[in-house]
Amino acid sequence: MFTLKDLPYAADAMAPYISEQTMTLHHDKHHQAYVNNLNKFIEGTELADKPLKEIIEISAKNPEMAGIFNNGAQNLNHEIFWDSLHPASQEMAVPESLQKLIERDFGSMEKMLEEFKAAAMGQFGSGWAWLGMDSEGRLKTLKTSNADTAFLHGLKPLLALDVWEHSYYLDYQNRRGEFVDAVFANLLNWENAAKRAEL
Ligand code: MN3
Numbered sequence: 476m477f478t479l480k481d482l483p484y485a486a487d488a489m490a491p492y493i494s495e496q497t498m499t500l501h502h503d504k505h506h507q508a509y510v511n512n513l514n515k516f517i518e519g520t521e522l523a524d525k526p527l528k529e530i531i532e533i534s535a536k537n538p539e540m541a542g543i544f545n546n547g548a549q550n551l552n553h554e555i556f557w558d559s560l561h562p563a564s565q566e567m568a569v570p571e572s573l574q575k576l577i578e579r580d581f582g583s584m585e586k587m588l589e590e591f592k593a594a595a596m597g598q599f600g601s602g603w604a605w606l607g608m609d610s611e612g613r614l615k616t617l618k619t620s621n622a623d624t625a626f627l628h629g630l631k632p633l634l635a636l637d638v639w640e641h642s643y644y645l646d647y648q649n650r651r652g653e654f655v656d657a658v659f660a661n662l663l664n665w666e667n668a669a670k671r672a673e674l
Pocket of ligand 1: 641642
């Protein structure tokens with residue numbers, strides 16, 4: 476059975492860019508519901524003892540397992556999302572190793588963030604924007620719908636941005652772009668991104 480991990484920081488650590496209320500509802504209600512539903516769906520089935528990624532891979536190929544897929548992938552996506560943020564009070568530089576790859580594959584940090592933002596803005600309806608690394612070690616951005624997740628598209632996820640409305644609506648209403656800009660400028664956890672890339 477899966478359990479909801481605590482946030483790796485206080486719920487008010489992203490303020491004023493993401494409010495304590497949004498973080499609390501997002502983690503304690505939305506993410507918790509995905510974990511609870513996943514457990515309900517897999518209890519007593521052959522998937523019950525399998526690792527999360529395997530459950531996602533199996534259910535992705537079986538349309539009758541949509542409930543398992545949606546809740547399993549959303550559990551994984553949110554774990555990566557929490558890990559993609561750092562407290563607003565913390566100064567964080569981009570590790571040189573990651574900076575070099577970004578410049579190699581996008582030309583500059585600004586260009587990468589432009590592409591990453593375009594993925595976030597171009598996702599029609601609920602979904603995710605990603606910075607990931609392909610099997611050849613190249614960095615790419617990606618957008619995915621609903622619960623769909625980067626590793627199913629051949630990308631190791633380095634940064635995940637939740638663009639479901641529950642992620643920003645209390646703080647920014649319909650202004651998704653302002654939410655994206657605030658996260659990019661103040662909250663992205665570059666150190667964890669470099670760790671995920673195994674740099
Ligand atoms: Mn969410």
